[in-house]
Amino acid sequence: MVKQVTTLAKRTPERAFLCEVSNAALQQSLNDLRTARNNFFASLSGKRKGRRVGAPRFKSKHGRQSARFARNGFKLRRNGRLYLAKIGDLRVRWSLKDPAGRSIRLPAEPSSVTIIRKASGKFFVSFCYTTEDDDTLPPTPRDTGIDLGLKDFAVLRDGNAVPNPRFYGKGEVKLARLQRKFARAKKGSRRREAQRVKVARWHERIANQRDDFLEQLSTRVVRDNQAVVVEDLAVLGLSRGRAAKSVQDASWGSFLRLLESKCDRYGRDYVSIDRWFPSTQLCSSCGAVTGPKGQRGLRIRSWSCPCGVTHERDRNAEINIRREGRRILAERQETMSKKLAEGRSSADRGVKPESADKRSLRDGTGG
Secondary structure, rough: HHHHHHHOOOHHHHHHHHHHHHHHHHHHHHHHHHHHHHHHHHHHOOOOOOHHHOOOOOOOOOOOOOEEHHHHHHHEOOOOOEEEOEEEEEEEOOOOOOOOOOEEEOOOOOEEHHHHHHOOOOEEEEEEEOOOOOOOOOOOOEEEEEEEEOOEEOOHHHHOOOOOOOOHHHHHHHHHHHHHHHHHHHOOOOHHHHHHHHHHHHHHHHHHHHHHHHHHHHHHHHOOEEEEEEOOHHHHHHOOOOOHHHHHHHHHHHHHHHHHHHHHHHEEEEEEOOHHHHHOEOOOOOOEEEEOOOOOHHOOOEEEEEOOOOEEEHHHHHHHHHHHHHHHHHHHHHHHHHHHHHHHHHHHOOOOOOHHHHHHHHHHOOO
16 A cells, blocks of 8 residues: 555656655655544444544645654754754754753654644644653642533632633634635735735634643642542533534633543542533532523522522532542542452462453353
């Protein structure tokens, strides 16, 4: 396949432009295609966990572009420049800085490099390398539940509410004005291309503001809490509903992914409870499910339980989420303790512990 789509294709007039680029980038594109194809068929057969993966698609020539080079396709010069095969030396403005603000080199030898060209015309270089992570956080007895929403982006422990920044909503007026000017420009003109870049840069500015907000908030939550409990929200379904624009602007999915990865990196406990858990409807005082329900209940910000306690909606939900997370963590610790006890008793007897499948087949309880 490699020979057919690269070596032989270069000899045809339609694919002669492939000679202008390095084989390293072409081979990496084929590797990506192979991975996407394997993921697609594994998803169809049920071997791949998670959401269904679509079939591979041709890469668009517009918008964000990228090319990846393996070890034999790039080299870091001593003067700080980056050499790419069939491109030459590139001047790089390094983002890694020391406390004095001076640029520093990579902490390890990179295995690959990706050149990214955004729709705004800016170029970025991303290095992939492996290093030992020595970042440690001191343990803390504090834990928190997180109730995500649109009025407040998140409500943390003790009722600490993080306002929803609504970056897209605040920049939507200017974005609409830029897009109208772009639509009126003549197609193919330089003025239209210049206006397209302005629209792309405004989109990029909004995305950068959102990413910076999510990074800082997730870091603060992980640093201050030993356990983080969240709800397993159906973000994909919510982003297609009535409040789709607001949900996508909040970017709950990205925030949850950042939380999970940082908890795993710094040794914190990350707990995701069932999305059907009635955190909003459950009274945190008596345990009765008497809170607001359905779409109409979303407008109710506070409610009173028959037990006589008045709840603020989001704060009550955070308390219930945190309690459910503690219960799940206790079950995890109990299960781990049982496994350790079984392993020690088996080691004392000199018997190798059996798996659950082998025990069920031996006892005749297997399916």
